[in-house]
Structures are given as structure tokens and as C-alpha cells.
Amino acid sequence: MISEVDITDMKELYEMEYGKHFKLAPQDDVRVPPDSNDITKDDVYIFMGIDGMYSKCVGSNGVLHHFAAWTKVVPWVK
Numbered sequence: 001m002i003s004e005v006d007i008t009d010m011k012e013l014y015e016m017e018y019g020k021h022f023k024l025a026p027q028d029d030v031r032v033p034p035d036s037n038d039i040t041k042d043d044v045y046i047f048m049g050i051d052g053m054y055s056k057c058v059g060s061n062g063v064l065h066h067f068a069a070w071t072k073v074v075p076w077v078k
Contacts, residue, residue: 005065013055014069022073031068044076048060 023064024030024041032039033054045065048056054066 003040009074011075012069013047013057013067013071013073014050016073017077018047018049020047021045021076022047023076024067025072025074028072030071033066035066040068045073053077 012050015023016022016043021044023044024039030039030041037059040059043059043061045059048058049054051066051067051068053069055069055071057067059065
């Protein structure tokens with residue numbers, strides 16, 4: 001269960017700053033374009049910007065991912 005503290009830490013992906021690390025929110029339904037690479041909910045991603053309605057993010061394995069810009073994320077400090 002998510003507490004109020006966790007909810008206040010969440011933000012939409014389009015609110016992230018370039019180069020910042022994040023994890024996907026545990027309760028969010030992640031939207032990606034068709035034929036996307038497989039995602040891991042527990043992975044740490046790096047935000048690389050928004051391109052239309054999708055983002056450009058790099059996973060810890062170096063693979064490019066495109067999450068919907070409104071995806072809820074939790075900023076992550078490495």
C-alpha cells in the first residue's frame with residue numbers, strides 16, 4: 001500500500017529534469033508505444049526528455065525506453 005508520504009514524492013514524468021534518475025511508481029499503469037522494449041518496474045531509469053506524448057529514457061542496462069509523458073514516477077537518488 002502506498003502511504004501519503006510516497007504519494008507526495010511522486011510526479012509525472014514530464015515534470016522531471018533532464019538527466020535525473022527515477023523509478024516507475026509501483027501502482028501506475030505504464031503506457032508505452034507498440035513494439036516497445038520490455039520494462040522492469042524495479043529498474044532505475046534516466047530521463048532524457050519528452051518527444052511528443054512519449055519520453056526518452058535509458059534503463060540501467062543502457063536500453064532506450066519510451067514511457068508516456070504522464071507516467072507517474074518516483075525521483076531516485078543514486
